[in-house]
Amino acid sequence: MKALNLIGVDKNYKLKIADIGCGSGAHTIVLAQNTNGQITAVDLFPEFLGKLDNKAKELGLHNRIKILEKSMEDLPFDNEEFDIIWSEGAIYNMGFETGLKEWKNYLKLVDIWL
Numbered sequence: 001m002k003a004l005n006l007i008g009v010d011k012n013y014k015l016k017i018a019d020i021g022c023g024s025g026a027h028t029i030v031l032a033q034n035t036n037g038q039i040t041a042v043d044l045f046p047e048f049l050g051k052l053d054n055k056a057k058e059l060g061l062h063n064r065i066k067i068l069e070k071s072m073e074d075l076p077f078d079n080e081e082f083d084i085i086w087s088e089g090a091i092y093n094m095g096f097e098t099g100l101k102e103w104k105n106y107l108k109l110v111d112i113w114l
């Protein structure tokens, strides 16, 4: 939550957020609860994603969380698809520099910052 405040985006905007390497989704849930956005939560392991799916349903957030079982190294995203890419403790799995180089293409270039 503190990190979300620090980046200073307008939370009322319908943000498109990718949470890459989301695990069981602790931070995906926080993102959904503290934004008005649509979140695509990606992880390689279905058992983690299953937990996120259950939690999202329990909290009534499943309509704003799309779950995607996929490797972070083989993402099906379009260029400029997302406003925010979140990856807490996960990007290192493909290498920090490689991850930044590949994923930056998925970020929109429009100015939504406050």
Ligand SMILES: C[S@@+](CC[C@H](N)C(=O)[O-])C[C@H]1O[C@@H](n2cnc3c(N)ncnc32)[C@H](O)[C@@H]1O
Pocket: 020, 021, 022, 023, 024, 025, 026, 027, 042, 043, 044, 045, 048, 070, 071, 072, 073, 087, 088, 089, 090, 093
């Ligand atoms: C340390 S956990 C962090 C999970 C979550 N972001 C959090 O902070 O609670 C790292 C996550 O990266 C995922 N991961 C590892 N390699 C991956 C890959 N190639 N593609 C997608 N996810 C991967 C793991 O399954 C794990 O859920």
